Amino acid sequence: MSAPTHQPTESIDLAITGMTCASCSARIERKLNKLEGVEAAVNLATEKARVQYAAPLTVADIVKTVQSAGYGAAPLGSVPTAAPATLERPGSPAGSEPLTGPEGSAGPVRQSGDHDEHRAPEPAPEDHLAHDVAPADSLRRRAIVASALGALVVLIAMVMPVRDALGGAGPWLELVLTIPIYTWAAWPFHRAAAINARHLSSTMDTLVSIGITAAFGWSVVAVLTGFSDHLYFEVVGAVTAFLLIGRYIEARAKAQGRSALHSLLELGAKDVAVLRTDGAGAWREHRIPVEQLSIGANFVVRPGEKIATDGTVLEGDSAVDTSMVTGESMPVEVSEGHEVVGGTINGHGRLIVRATRVGAETTLARITKLVEDAQMGKAPVQRLADRVSAVFVPAVLVIAAVTLLLWLVTGHGVTEALEPAVAVLIIACPCALGLATPTALLTGTGRGAQLGILIKGPQILESTRTIDTVVLDKTGTVTTGEPVLGDIVSTFREDAVLKAAAAVEQGSEHPIARAIVSAAEDRGIDLPRVRSFTNLPGQGAEGSVNGMTVRVGKPDLFEEVPAHLQAALDAGTGTTVLVGWEGTAHGALTVADAVRPTSAAAVSRLRELGLTPYLLTGDNEHTAAAVAQQVGIDHVQANVLPQDKHARITALQREGRVVAMVGDGVNDAAALAQADLGMAMGSGTDVAMESADIVLMRADVDTVAEAIGLSRQTLRVIKQNLVWAFGYNTAAIPLAAFGLLNPMIAGGAMALSSVLVVLNSLRLRGYGR
Incomplete structure (x- = not known):
């Protein structure tokens, strides 16, 4: 009876030296996966291996296994697999202080409980020399x-x-x-x-x-x-x-393919000006390396400087360039209370920021980790290439030997037999085969990171190919998630009605109240002071404005509601409240969740990709229909409770649809996990983003189409590369064996095939420009 297999409990990334082709990476992977309790993936393009392993195995054992295969290996870091990297929404409550490397570095760390035997030994001098490519x-x-x-x-x-x-x-x-x-x-x-x-x-x-x-x-x-x-x-x-x-x-x-990831790594600030009190109690600036920055520290960001880490603005107003992190082209206005992300660039104003996350917990570090994880993986189409590569070189050696013998036994001289045999050896090198998938994946995921699109793994690419339906959650996805004042219906001047309503609502923190007050301020209306403000639970609010009692809320607060105001209530295109005095309603104010300006164009682009959009919302049918009409969606599912979203996705799948779900809230997490492709808005919750396959750092439906388009294009490039690599070797080896290919031409063609595969992959760097 065999011993039970250990389940992987830890993960190590190794830098591998000495790999030159797909058969190299395949052999290392095969050798590692023979170890009990080990799951390994080796990437030729990144020259790294990710190995999951369980005790009693140690990092030293894994490195020795790689070296025994004839290659060099050095650990890049050890991280627990029980805590996968997720992205935290800027502004979510800061968690406990993260584990970091020496001096608070953002890199992988040794966990408590690790022992010295987990450290890999230095490679033997001969191995290091032999495989230092x-x-x-x-x-x-x-x-x-x-x-x-x-x-x-x-x-x-x-x-x-x-x-x-x-x-x-x-x-x-x-x-x-x-x-x-x-x-x-x-x-x-x-x-x-x-x-x-x-x-x-x-x-x-x-x-x-x-x-x-x-x-x-x-x-x-x-x-x-x-x-x-x-x-x-x-x-x-x-x-x-x-x-x-x-x-x-x-x-x-x-x-060049790795440059996008390198640009992410280089985004962070190198030092930071922290505020500390001197002996007299005055605040002084002290510039320190960013690695020494701790949670809760206050630091200064001058105009044009990079923001050192994620934090909350304590003082100042500015516009922040977030393009390198979120892909958003327009600067974002920030002021006291706003959250900012490390690595973004401060604009015109001086900011004082309190650090909420440092090191490996920052948004930038987590983005980088997700991209690295995606680049380390393998798409399903790569598995075929790996299986072929494992037997390809030995097979070519046999073909070359058979070619030599056949030419000799058919009466040709040694000179005539040698040339085709040499040509077979040279033309058959499987470089292009090994580079076909990883170079495209490397470039595609890197470009995605620049656009604010984080593809969590290569298997996701296959999913985007088959998607035919996109379900869009309304609030926070198609809409901004922030209510704004829309229609005003009144018995006389609109501004007078709005002024009266906003004056009362100044005393309320309700989202509808804030939307009404904001609309009045935008119109430049001076609001009178409200006295005797009273909150009417479940009904609305009232207050004394210029000596007159004004009520804002439901129809039950008024003795008389004119017909045209009642019609506005019945329209149901949002949340409508009445405002009036002396028992009569004089105005109806409709507050609705604002549709994002880009949503209509984004829905049109989804259709161009062959996708059918659905709108999913908990709002009533009137509101849902109004939003759907604005953005051009024909299929609407309204009155959907949060717990029912998962069931609606399942129902669509039972109809034979392959579904992508786009959401941003906790109540979207189950639906995101159920969908064939889950896509979470980066402005959403940690739970939603952890459940998703693709994270969109920009809260914009347009990135949905961009993400699917980039994923499909990356998969298309991978398939082009594989077709070329397989077709090239399949056609070229017989030509060489029959003496139709000069060895010099074979050498040039083999080198050119690898270059063409890499250059084809690099085309992805221009996606979306």
């Missing part, structure tokens, strides 16, 4: 040398006038020029192939090293013995140069 500048130098010398070799070997002019010295000159190419420029391929061979494995580097070694070895022997005039020095030079150039371009392009 040449950085971009080293690749560039090797590519330049290989290209310069390789061009001369090709000139000597293939340009007849030059070849004839050199005569017998030509082959020897080719040998001299090719030696540094083979031994120094191509050293990364040989080194990786040798280490992999020591671990009884093979990768792309194995194919390259064997291919150019066969061509170089044959040519050296031919020059030294003179038994053949067929030399392949130009193949060694051209193939090595092509591959190095391709790998250099690929490294640069991958770095």
Whole structure:
């Protein structure tokens, strides 16, 4: 009877060195997942592994396992999986002080209870050297040398006038020029192939090293013995140069794909001016590193400075540029009591802010963590590529050997048989296959973060492809969630009625009262002082205005309600209150939740994506219909209680619809979880955002369409990359085996295929511009 499998309880991110292709990442992943209680995902593009593990395994055991596969590994941090990263709405109550790294850093931390054996050992010198893949500048130098010398070799070997002019010295000159190419420029391929061979494995580097070694070895022997005039020095030079150039371009392009995440990491302020009292009790500014900032500290933000961390404005008025965090293009006005987010840029005013979250608990840190988590994952379409990559290189080695033997047994000479075999080895390198998914995912999620769209995982991309219905919660999603005064129906001047109502409502904190007072202030109406204010529970309020008792509220407060005012009450397009005096109602004021200015255009865009929008609300049918008409939604479900939202989503699914739900409140959490795709507004609650698959940092329905469009485009790019990678290898290997592909052309084509995959992924950087 086998021992029970341990459930993963902790997670570690590892930086992996030495990976060059999909078979590398697949082998590391396979090796780790053989450990009991381990779930591992290895990402070639980010050069990271995320490993979930359980005791008695330690980080040291995991690192040793990676090293035993022939690669280098170093832990980036240890975090408990029981507490997944979620986003807190700016303005939600600050929780307990977060665990942070040294000096309050925002990075991953060692948990209490961790022991020294959880720390990974330093990699052995040989492993570190063997798998420290040449950085971009080293690749560039090797590519330049290989290209310069390789061009001369090709000139000597293939340009007849030059070849004839050199005569017998030509082959020897080719040998001299090719030696540094083979031994120094191509050293990364040989080194990786040798280490992999020591671990009884093979990768792309194995194919390259064997291919150019066969061509170089044959040519050296031919020059030294003179038994053949067929030399392949130009193949060694051209193939090595092509591959190095391709790998250099690929490294640069991958770095560009990570730039969006890097820009998030660089957003935070480096230092901050905190306010502290001196010995005399006066407040003084002290500039400290932002890592030393603690919850509850007051700090100063001058015009043009970055806000150091999430907090509440204590003093000052300004406009804050939140574009890099939320994607919102227009500055947001803030004043005393408003919440601000760390990493955003203060505009024209001086602010004093009290820190409410620091380190790993800040909005920016949580956004970064969500993006990193998404980039570490794998889309379902990647699984097929991983399975193919695991057997691809050994299969190619067999195909190359069979190609050589078949050419020999069919009466061809060794020289004729060697060329197609070498071409098979070189053309078949599965770089493009390994880069197809992670580079697109890297770029797409990074671009999403810039637009204020946080895609929680690669599997979400597949969900967006099948969605055909979008259910929009009305309050706070299609509408602003803040009531505003709409229609006024009165027996005489509107301003007089509004003035009387607002004068009484000055004494109330009810949302409807605030909407009426705000509307009067916007019209520049001077409000008289109210005396003898009385709240009438369940009915309204009354007060003495200029010596006359004015009532605001329900019809029961009045002895007489004119017919046209009663008609306004019956219309039901919002919440309508009456205002009057001396027992008679003289005006009807309708307060309704304001529709967002962008909602109508956003709904139209959803339709263009082939989606059917539904409006879900707890309001009455009249109000729901009025909002739906404004934004262009045909399907409305009104009078929906919070506990019924989940059931409505389920009902749509039973009708065969694939449903996306968009909401922002606690009462939306169950519906978000039930939906095939849950999308939470970033202005909403933590519970809603934790239940969602996509978090929208901008409270705007337009981001719904933008998020679905970006997700679908990312998935489309992944599929384009995979089709190209699979199709390229499927078509190219037979051509090479039948001798229809020169090894030099094969080298160039292989390098170009990887570059094309990465460049195709980088197109996502321009999405939404």
